[in-house]
Amino acid sequence: MPRPQIPVLLGAVFLIYLGQMTLNPIIAPLSREVGLAEWQVGVTISAAAMMVVLTSQFWGRRSQSWGRKPVLVAAFCLGLVSMALFGLSAWLGMTGMITGAALFSLFVLLRGIGFGSAIAAVPPTAQAYIADVTTDERTRVNGMAGVGAVQGIAMVSGSVIGGVLSVFGLLAPLIAVPGLLLVGLVLIGFRLRREPRHELVEKPVRVSPFDGRVWPFLIAGFGMFTALGFIQVIMGFIVQDRLGLDAEFTGLVTGGSLLAAGVGMVLAQVVIVPRSGWTPTILLRVGGVVATSGFALLVVDAGLVSLLAAVVLIGVGLGTAIPGYSAGPSLLVRREEQGGLAGLLGAVTGLTFVIAPTAGTALYGLWPSLPIVTGAAIMAVVTVFVLVHSRFRTRPPAPAVTSPQE
Numbered sequence: 001m002p003r004p005q006i007p008v009l010l011g012a013v014f015l016i017y018l019g020q021m022t023l024n025p026i027i028a029p030l031s032r033e034v035g036l037a038e039w040q041v042g043v044t045i046s047a048a049a050m051m052v053v054l055t056s057q058f059w060g061r062r063s064q065s066w067g068r069k070p071v072l073v074a075a076f077c078l079g080l081v082s083m084a085l086f087g088l089s090a091w092l093g094m095t096g097m098i099t100g101a102a103l104f105s106l107f108v109l110l111r112g113i114g115f116g117s118a119i120a121a122v123p124p125t126a127q128a129y130i131a132d133v134t135t136d137e138r139t140r141v142n143g144m145a146g147v148g149a150v151q152g153i154a155m156v157s158g159s160v161i162g163g164v165l166s167v168f169g170l171l172a173p174l175i176a177v178p179g180l181l182l183v184g185l186v187l188i189g190f191r192l193r194r195e196p197r198h199e200l201v202e203k204p205v206r207v208s209p210f211d212g213r214v215w216p217f218l219i220a221g222f223g224m225f226t227a228l229g230f231i232q233v234i235m236g237f238i239v240q241d242r243l244g245l246d247a248e249f250t251g252l253v254t255g256g257s258l259l260a261a262g263v264g265m266v267l268a269q270v271v272i273v274p275r276s277g278w279t280p281t282i283l284l285r286v287g288g289v290v291a292t293s294g295f296a297l298l299v300v301d302a303g304l305v306s307l308l309a310a311v312v313l314i315g316v317g318l319g320t321a322i323p324g325y326s327a328g329p330s331l332l333v334r335r336e337e338q339g340g341l342a343g344l345l346g347a348v349t350g351l352t353f354v355i356a357p358t359a360g361t362a363l364y365g366l367w368p369s370l371p372i373v374t375g376a377a378i379m380a381v382v383t384v385f386v387l388v389h390s391r392f393r394t395r396p397p398a399p400a401v402t403s404p405q406e
Helices: 006-033 038-065 068-094 100-133 137-166 171-191 215-243 247-276 280-299 304-330 335-366 370-388
Strands: none
Touching: 006 038, 006 068, 006 100, 006 137, 006 171, 038 068, 038 100, 038 335, 068 100, 068 171, 100 137, 100 304, 100 335, 137 171, 137 247, 137 280, 137 304, 215 247, 215 280, 215 304, 215 335, 215 370, 247 280, 247 304, 280 304, 280 370, 304 335, 335 370
16 A cells, blocks of 8 residues: 555645735735725634635545545635735735725635635545544544644744745735645645545545534534634733733734744644653643643733743643544544544634634623633633543544444
8 A cells, every 4th residue: 555645635734824824914914005994804814714614524525535636636726716816906905906895805705715715625634534544543643633733833934924024015925825825736736646446435424513422522622722712813912901012012922922822832733742642532631731721821910921831831732632632533433424524623613713703802892801711711611521521531442433422
C-alpha cells in the first residue's frame, strides 16, 4: 500500500487557514477605507461562519464518495476565485467605483459565502482521511492533533504576515491571499494521489448530532469553542480598557496576546499531545482543567503579565483538549460514517463562531468582566461534564467496531 499522505493534507489545511489569517489584520482598516460600517464587517464574518455550519457535512461526505483530491481541488478553486474577486472588489471600493450596498453585497458574497464554503471543505476532508488511514488510538489522536497544530501555526503566521504586508498598503495582503491559495491548489494537484475507486465509500452515512456515540463530544466541543469565541472578539477591548493604552499600542499588545494564545495551542498539539500518549478522554479532562484555570486568571485585572499568562494557559488547555474532541468520536463510528462525522464536528465549530462574537460583545457592554466570567463558567461545566458522563468513562473500541448507542 502507498504511504498515507497526511503531510500533504495538513499542508492544504495550513495554506487555506494561512490565507484566512493573513487577511484578518486588515479587515477593520479595510472596512473603514471603503466606507463600510463595523456591523457590516460583522455580518460578512458571520456569513462565512454560517456557511461552515451549512456545508461542512456535505463536504465531509463528498470527501468519501468523490475522493479527497476532487473535493480539495474544488474547494481551493472556489476559494481562489472568491478571494481574487474579493481583492478586486476591495480595490474598486477604495477607488470609489463601487460603494454602499453594492460593495457590502460583494463582501458578503465573496468573503462570506464563497470563501466560507471553500474553507469548510478542508478540515473535514483531512479528518476523514486521517480516520481512514489510522488504525490505533494513539496514531489517530496524533493525526487529529496535527490538523489543530497547523491551524494554530497558520493563526500565528498569518497574523505576522498580514501585519507586515499591510505596511506596503492594504492591497498587499489582498494580493497575497489568492497567491497562497494558488500554491495550495498546485500542491494538491501535483502531490496528492487520487485514491483507488475501491477505497471510496459510494454512499457515505449522515451522522446525526443526537447519535449517542457522538453527542457528548459535540457538547464538549461546542462549549470549548464558545468560551474561546467570547474572549477572542473582546481581547482588544480588554487590553485597551485594563491597560489604558492608545489605539496604536492596543493593536500591538492585542496582537501579542493572540500570538501568545496561538503559541500555547501549538505547543500543546505539537509537544504535549504526541508525547503524552493520553487517550481522548484524558486529553479533554486535562485540557479542560488547564483552560478553566486560564479563564479564571483572566477574570482578575492584575496587569499585562497576568493577562498574558492567562491567555497562554487557555491556549495550552484548548490545544490539549481539541484533539481529544476530534479523535474521540472517530473511534466510535464505522468507516462509512467518518466523512459525515468530520463534517458534523466542523459544523459545530462554525456554529460557535456565529453565536460567540455577538454574545461576547453584548455581554461586554453590560459589564466588561461578564463575557470572561461566562467563558470560565462554560469551561468549568464542560470539564465537569467530561469527568462525570459515562461516555467518557469507557475506553473506545477499535475504529472498525461500531459502539452501541447510549
